[in-house]
Amino acid sequence: MSRANGMLEVSNLTVSFERPEQPDAGAFRVVEDLSFGVAAGEFVSILGPSGCGKTTLLRVIVRLAPAEHGTIKIDDSEKYAPGRDVCLVFQSYGLFPWRTVRENVEFGLKMQGVAARERRATGQEFIDLVGLSGFEQHYPHQISGGMQQRVGLARALACRPKLLLMDEPFAAVDAQTRERLQTELLRIVAQTASTVVFVTHSIQEAVYLGTRVLVMGARPGRIAADLPVPLGSERWRRDVRLERRFEDHVLEARQALRAVSP
Ligand SMILES: Nc1ncnc2c1ncn2[C@@H]1O[C@H](COP(=O)(O)OP(=O)(O)OP(=O)(O)O)[C@@H](O)[C@H]1O
Ligand SMILES: [Mg+2]
Numbered sequence: 001m002s003r004a005n006g007m008l009e010v011s012n013l014t015v016s017f018e019r020p021e022q023p024d025a026g027a028f029r030v031v032e033d034l035s036f037g038v039a040a041g042e043f044v045s046i047l048g049p050s051g052c053g054k055t056t057l058l059r060v061i062v063r064l065a066p067a068e069h070g071t072i073k074i075d076d077s078e079k080y081a082p083g084r085d086v087c088l089v090f091q092s093y094g095l096f097p098w099r100t101v102r103e104n105v106e107f108g109l110k111m112q113g114v115a116a117r118e119r120r121a122t123g124q125e126f127i128d129l130v131g132l133s134g135f136e137q138h139y140p141h142q143i144s145g146g147m148q149q150r151v152g153l154a155r156a157l158a159c160r161p162k163l164l165l166m167d168e169p170f171a172a173v174d175a176q177t178r179e180r181l182q183t184e185l186l187r188i189v190a191q192t193a194s195t196v197v198f199v200t201h202s203i204q205e206a207v208y209l210g211t212r213v214l215v216m217g218a219r220p221g222r223i224a225a226d227l228p229v230p231l232g233s234e235r236w237r238r239d240v241r242l243e244r245r246f247e248d249h250v251l252e253a254r255q256a257l258r259a260v261s262p
Contacts (some may be wrong), residue, residue: 003050006162007195008038008061014220015060015068028067030056032220034070038163043189043196047203047253049261053221054199059164060145061197062088074162083108087156091168095140095151101127103261108159126154129188148178153185155220157192166198170205182208186236203257207249208241213247217254217260226254 010046013034016027038044048054059065061072062082074080087108095104106123113123127133130150132143140148149169154163170178182205189196200206206213210229217224229249231240240246 006240007040007042008117008197009071009073009076010037010057010061011035011071011073013057013060013072014068015056015065016068017220029220032062032222034216034222036214036223036226037199038195040162040195041193043186043198043209043211045141045205045206045213046197046199046216047201047213047257048221049218049257050201050215052216052218052260054216055167057216058088058167058197058199061165062086064088066130080162084112084159084167085161086163087159087161088165089152089156089169091171095148095155097140099139099150100134100136101138101140101143104140105154108155112159121199122158123154126158129157129191130154131184144177146173146181149173149181150184157188157194160192162195164194164196165195168199168201171201183236183239185209190234190236203250203253206239207246207253208235213249213253213256215256215260218262224260227252227256 012032014029015031019028034057046054056065060067065093071078074085080086081239095218097106102123105127106119109119109122127136130153131148132154135143135147140151141224143151152169170181173181186209198209207229210216213227213229214223215227216222227249231246231249
């Protein structure tokens with residue numbers, strides 16, 4: 001398997017969970033000997049059957065769960081800082097319901113000890129970028145699901161991480177909002193020159209967003225296919241979803257996914 005040199009290097013990663021209900025069965029190995037690399041500026045989509053370990057993989061990268069074996073490096077270092085070098089955007093938004101949009105977006109900066117004035121300026125920049133100007137004082141329950149997702153995105157981007165991880169961020173929004181958010185995400189990623197790893201169940205979404213699609217197999221979870229998607233870097237300026245070669249890449253990804261699905 002080819003491995004891009006660069007910003008993220010996952011090497012021979014193995015992750016297991018204890019099974020308290022079956023102590024004699026041994027640990028449950030979710031991910032085994034998984035390796036892949038992501039170069040700076042790449043947008044890597046990950047597809048894989050439910051339960052194959054996609055969320056686990058992202059959680060291990062941000063050190064929310066431990067690896068049993070293997071190494072993870074960001075910019076050649078295993079000593080990267082979750083929350084600063086790498087941020088995770090969850091499917092369930094992960095917003096604080098008792099904090100306003102502004103306070104949610106500024107949260108990561110506050111944790112890093114950024115001074116109030118700078119926090120406010122940076123926070124506003126990313127609130128504007130995701131199109132939420134005018135909603136700074138709203139609480140999460142006062143805005144729609146799509147808007148809450150943008151708050152989660154703005155919060156992660158405001159920390160200017162080297163690497164942005166997204167776990168099915170658009171799964172909970174309606175189809176039309178989802179298409180808009182996808183295009184907006186491409187624009188924002190281009191403007192901020194972000195490097196992204198994006199987990200999704202939608203083959204179309206994976207191909208539309210990704211410069212590369214990784215297909216992950218189950219039991220044990222590892223990378224089964226690595227498909228380049230050469231649709232051009234300014235995909236958000238024109239709708240590649242209307243182009244025939246987009247459908248060709250969707251078909252290729254669908255076949256690869258079928259090959260690893262039970
Ligand atoms: N903290 C945990 N303790 C025990 N088992 C876990 C834990 N987290 C995940 N698992 C198990 O690991 C496997 C992979 O889970 P994971 O959430 O990573 O899958 P996924 O690929 O993200 O699935 P989906 O597409 O449904 O979100 C599942 O069998 C799950 O039950
Ligand atoms: Mg998951």
